[in-house]
Amino acid sequence: MEGIDLSVFSGFRLFDIIDILLVAIIIYYVYSLIRGTIAVNILLGVALFYAIYLIVKQMQMRLLTEIFGGFIQVGSIALIVVFQQEIRRFLLHVGKNISMKRKKIIWSFFLNKKEVAKDNSEHLKPIIEACRSMSKSRTGALLVFSKYFDEEYYQSSGEFIDAHISKRLIESIFHKNSPLHDGAVVIVDFKIMTASCVLPLSDSEDLPLQFGLRHRAAIGVTEVSDAVAVVVSEETGEISFTKDGNVNMNISHEELAELLRDEL
Numbered sequence: 477m478e479g480i481d482l483s484v485f486s487g488f489r490l491f492d493i494i495d496i497l498l499v500a501i502i503i504y505y506v507y508s509l510i511r512g513t514i515a516v517n518i519l520l521g522v523a524l525f526y527a528i529y530l531i532v533k534q535m536q537m538r539l540l541t542e543i544f545g546g547f548i549q550v551g552s553i554a555l556i557v558v559f560q561q562e563i564r565r566f567l568l569h570v571g572k573n574i575s576m577k578r579k580k581i582i583w584s585f586f587l588n589k590k591e592v593a594k595d596n597s598e599h600l601k602p603i604i605e606a607c608r609s610m611s612k613s614r615t616g617a618l619l620v621f622s623k624y625f626d627e628e629y630y631q632s633s634g635e636f637i638d639a640h641i642s643k644r645l646i647e648s649i650f651h652k653n654s655p656l657h658d659g660a661v662v663i664v665d666f667k668i669m670t671a672s673c674v675l676p677l678s679d680s681e682d683l684p685l686q687f688g689l690r691h692r693a694a695i696g697v698t699e700v701s702d703a704v705a706v707v708v709s710e711e712t713g714e715i716s717f718t719k720d721g722n723v724n725m726n727i728s729h730e731e732l733a734e735l736l737r738d739e740l
């Protein structure tokens with residue numbers, strides 16, 4: 477019996493394996509970012525287009541090859557435009573992981589972990605209390621927690637505030653008669669930076685039917701940035717937490733505290 481021909485693997489270097497692994501990781505990353513969004517359909521369309529181009533080229537159908545080839549040539553620029561948000565999200569994701577690790581290392585150098593956690597818990601208290609009371613009174617609210625202040629999304633549409641957080645301030649903003657109650661409050665480093673912000677809406681097709689614009693906005697902002705968001709539903713009083721385009725629905729205030737503590 478003849479042995480298996482391993483000659484194809486001769487000249488296969490360690491860097492080739494690393495190369496393949498990295499491509500696999502990038503494909504997985506891209507897929508997990510666009511999963512459940514309309515971008516998947518666009519990507520399938522592009523793949524189909526390219527497959528047709530390869531077929532007509534192989535069959536030497538010159539006119540069709542010219543037409544499809546023309547599209548493919550400008551395709552990379554078109555893809556950057558179409559997937560602008562996904563590319564942005566991908567880069568933010570990578571950047572976030574690096575900066576988070578750096579921040580944690582720096583903090584743990586000066587303070588021990590318990591002190592950092594205690595500090596965050598103190599800052600979170602008024603936020604959790606406000607969400608708890610707005611949930612009871614069924615006051616609709618949308619809070620975005622961002623690692624940095626992205627003016628493109630937050631300042632252009634909202635009211636700049638730059639104030640320390642307090643339970644009463646959050647409640648006053650979202651009070652039905654407040655001129656700022658519509659839209660989102662954006663919190664950066666435990667400061668309320670803006671209120672009444674209009675956020676990008678998620679176009680995901682997998683969301684529960686009861687989700688209206690407030691929930692879509694909360695999911696949308698976490699799809700295009702590294703922020704996390706909290707929604708208090710006006711209809712049900714339920715609290716939801718969103719991150720990376722995913723939602724934890726109907727969570728208790730203890731669970732909310734836990735999730736935010738892990739994030740901030």
Ligand SMILES: Nc1ncnc2c1ncn2[C@@H]1O[C@H](COP(=O)(O)OP(=O)(O)OP(=O)(O)O)[C@@H](O)[C@H]1O
Nearest residue numbers: 616658659674675687688689690691693709710711
């Ligand atoms: N793009 C947006 N960015 C931020 N907030 C928005 C946006 N669009 C709508 N909202 C907020 O959502 C409110 C409307 O919420 P809607 O009832 O459609 O959502 P919902 O997800 O069903 O939430 P609820 O359970 O509170 O009713 C608006 O009054 C406004 O405050």
